[in-house]
Amino acid sequence: MDISAVLNKTELNKEDLVFLLGRTAKDELDQLYSAAYEVKKEWVGSVDYYRGLLEFSNRCIKNCRYCGIRRDNEEVERFDTPKQDIIAMARWCYDRQYGSVTLQSGERQDEAFIDFVEDVVREIKAVGDGALGITLCVGEQTRETYQRWYDAGAHRYLLRIESSNPKLYQTMHPSDGHHRWDVRKACLDSLAEIGYQVGTGVMIGLPGQTLEDLAEDILFYQKQDIAMIGMGPYVVHHNTPLGKQVVEAGLDTPEERADRLRLSVNMVAVTRLFLKDVNIAATTAMQTLHPFGREMALKAGANILMPLVTLPRFRTQYQLYDNKPCLEDGQEQCRNCLSARVASVGDTVGWGQWGDSPHFFNNLK
Ligand code: SAH
Numbered sequence: 303m304d305i306s307a308v309l310n311k312t313e314l315n316k317e318d319l320v321f322l323l324g325r326t327a328k329d330e331l332d333q334l335y336s337a338a339y340e341v342k343k344e345w346v347g348s349v350d351y352y353r354g355l356l357e358f359s360n361r362c363i364k365n366c367r368y369c370g371i372r373r374d375n376e377e378v379e380r381f382d383t384p385k386q387d388i389i390a391m392a393r394w395c396y397d398r399q400y401g402s403v404t405l406q407s408g409e410r411q412d413e414a415f416i417d418f419v420e421d422v423v424r425e426i427k428a429v430g431d432g433a434l435g436i437t438l439c440v441g442e443q444t445r446e447t448y449q450r451w452y453d454a455g456a457h458r459y460l461l462r463i464e465s466s467n468p469k470l471y472q473t474m475h476p477s478d479g480h481h482r483w484d485v486r487k488a489c490l491d492s493l494a495e496i497g498y499q500v501g502t503g504v505m506i507g508l509p510g511q512t513l514e515d516l517a518e519d520i521l522f523y524q525k526q527d528i529a530m531i532g533m534g535p536y537v538v539h540h541n542t543p544l545g546k547q548v549v550e551a552g553l554d555t556p557e558e559r560a561d562r563l564r565l566s567v568n569m570v571a572v573t574r575l576f577l578k579d580v581n582i583a584a585t586t587a588m589q590t591l592h593p594f595g596r597e598m599a600l601k602a603g604a605n606i607l608m609p610l611v612t613l614p615r616f617r618t619q620y621q622l623y624d625n626k627p628c629l630e631d632g633q634e635q636c637r638n639c640l641s642a643r644v645a646s647v648g649d650t651v652g653w654g655q656w657g658d659s660p661h662f663f664n665n666l667k
Pocket residue numbers: 368369370406407408409439440441442460461462464504505534535536537538539587622623
């Protein structure tokens with residue numbers, strides 16, 4: 303197959319997706335990324351939007367085999383951010399024109415947690431008279447809980463499917479009945495039915511994952527009518543079952559990490575080419591594997607950045623993977639640093655706007 307011929311096609315099929323995802327030669331990657339950037343410019347503009355990312359608690363009832371804050375990691379000191387600090391950070395985001403805030407945490411399903419999140423959403427909604435968009439990323443919940451939080455004012459929800467392949471998903475999670483692909487998929491369906499703009503995504507470079515799996519992930523986004531996509535490379539956490547397995551198998555070398563980063567940037571580009579009008583995040587995990595990982599993603603079609611607004615005193619305790627960047631920075635530094643990154647690729651920042659995915663509204667027409 304010839305890359306120019308594939309990029310010139312009006313519609314890509316699964317075979318084309320696999321072909322594009324597998325490109326490694328520099329000249330082919332240049333062509334792929336610049337074609338994706340053109341699609342970004344045409345469909346969502348060369349404007350990047352900010353979502354202040356507030357990681358408010360690392361308590362988690364789950365035990366995902368890859369994640370540094372999994373329940374069984376006893377090295378982690380658990381924390382909860384007090385409500386008034388969360389609201390103060392949301393106000394900071396509003397004052398600095400972030401347009402929207404994302405609340406992320408480990409998963410809990412108890413009543414106290416559900417009430418807490420509902421309260422926080424209500425109070426953030428009052429900041430600037432509803433001016434701040436609110437995205438939640440707090441795992442699997444019942445439909446009733448999702449509805450309560452929606453009614454309180456949250457309008458977007460991020461829940462990564464992690465892999466659209468249920469068999470691969472199972473290898474990443476304990477087989478204890480509490481980590482089920484079909485439950486996760488049903489959560490995505492409930493969120494969409496309630497009216498949320500739904501975000502999902504996958505980890506890239508997982509042991510056993512093929513290019514076909516990744517192509518299927520993109521087809522899954524299409525089938526689920528996903529408006530926002532957040533994906534990034536799998537990054538080892540030293541004190542997790544999967545991290546240990548990968549290190550012991552000699553699969554965490556600089557070459558392997560470079561491959562995972564390239565594959566992640568390819569996924570951003572191919573997703574942009576295929577889905578066109580969705581929001582795609584340039585995630586922190588990309589920067590973990592390369593100092594300019596986020597810029598690479600923006601140049602390959604991503605249009606969302608999530609500057610950290612997690613309280614500095616809690617940042618070191620929220621490490622899903624090793625070598626997470628920005629641990630030493632305050633929220634002001636993250637804001638300035640990311641603005642410089644946006645300018646360096648020739649984009650502008652959509653200050654003070656929600657930056658909703660045009661896909662969501664195109665679909666309502
Ligand atoms: N508990 C919530 C939100 C926090 S985890 C949830 O699981 O949905 C957010 C995301 O971090 C996960 O969906 C997963 O894709 C990602 N993540 C966790 N561990 C990771 C690792 N070691 N490398 C890369 N991404 C990871």
